[in-house]
Amino acid sequence: MKIEIKNLEKVFRTDSVLTVALNDVSLDIEDGSFVAIMGPSGCGKSTLLNILGLLDSPTKGSCRLDGVEVAHLKERQRTDYRRGRIGFIFQSFNLINELNVKENIMLPLGNLDLSRSEKERRVEEATKRMHISHRLRHYPSQLSGGQQQRVAIARAIVSNPGLILADEPTGNLDSSNGAEVMKILDELHRGGATIVMATHSLKDAAHADRIINLYDGQIVENLTDLM
Numbered sequence: 001m002k003i004e005i006k007n008l009e010k011v012f013r014t015d016s017v018l019t020v021a022l023n024d025v026s027l028d029i030e031d032g033s034f035v036a037i038m039g040p041s042g043c044g045k046s047t048l049l050n051i052l053g054l055l056d057s058p059t060k061g062s063c064r065l066d067g068v069e070v071a072h073l074k075e076r077q078r079t080d081y082r083r084g085r086i087g088f089i090f091q092s093f094n095l096i097n098e099l100n101v102k103e104n105i106m107l108p109l110g111n112l113d114l115s116r117s118e119k120e121r122r123v124e125e126a127t128k129r130m131h132i133s134h135r136l137r138h139y140p141s142q143l144s145g146g147q148q149q150r151v152a153i154a155r156a157i158v159s160n161p162g163l164i165l166a167d168e169p170t171g172n173l174d175s176s177n178g179a180e181v182m183k184i185l186d187e188l189h190r191g192g193a194t195i196v197m198a199t200h201s202l203k204d205a206a207h208a209d210r211i212i213n214l215y216d217g218q219i220v221e222n223l224t225d226l227m
Helices: 045-052 075-082 101-109 116-129 145-157 175-190
Strands: 003-013 018-029 034-038 060-065 086-090 163-167 194-199 210-215 218-220
Touching: 003 045, 018 045, 018 218, 034 045, 034 175, 045 060, 045 163, 045 194, 086 145, 101 116, 101 145, 116 145, 145 175, 163 175, 175 194
Parallel strands: 034 194, 034 210, 086 163, 163 194
Antiparallel strands: 003 018, 003 060, 210 218
């Protein structure tokens, strides 16, 4: 999926405080790229990913996904566009504790126009790819952190999305499981997916084709001079 962002701004307002999370951000990401977004906490990384994933709308500016302007769609329109096109991987896994592994992975397929057998096939394929086929009837509380992240990745890829957004995907994992997650992202990238990853880790960012540095909501050339 190709991404084109121009003059993007995001402002959060409360009764007494105005916070500029993104300030005039412009960038293009080519289809099939692996891009890492780096910067200190509060610099706007997660806000940018939320806008790219249509979980939030910008205050101003343009965001085009495969040529479609999505910046100011209504919530229902955002949901409809996101479905089947965008997969999410979160630091905190965001699994639903009341659902077992299979049910969690099945969630993105719920409203897609697919037969039951095709949905089952996709879940089987995703779980085999993540080496968790033997855990389908287990619940998140019965899994280790590394296993939960594998389930979260299976859920992200089960609909074959063109764009995968990963927000600190190794942040809650030990080094061994973190390395496994990055290996999986490398495989997805080689398979043709566009990946945008927010990270604090230079080691993780080294897997990307390109690193974008954010500081105080703006793209900068070099973070080292500012931190």
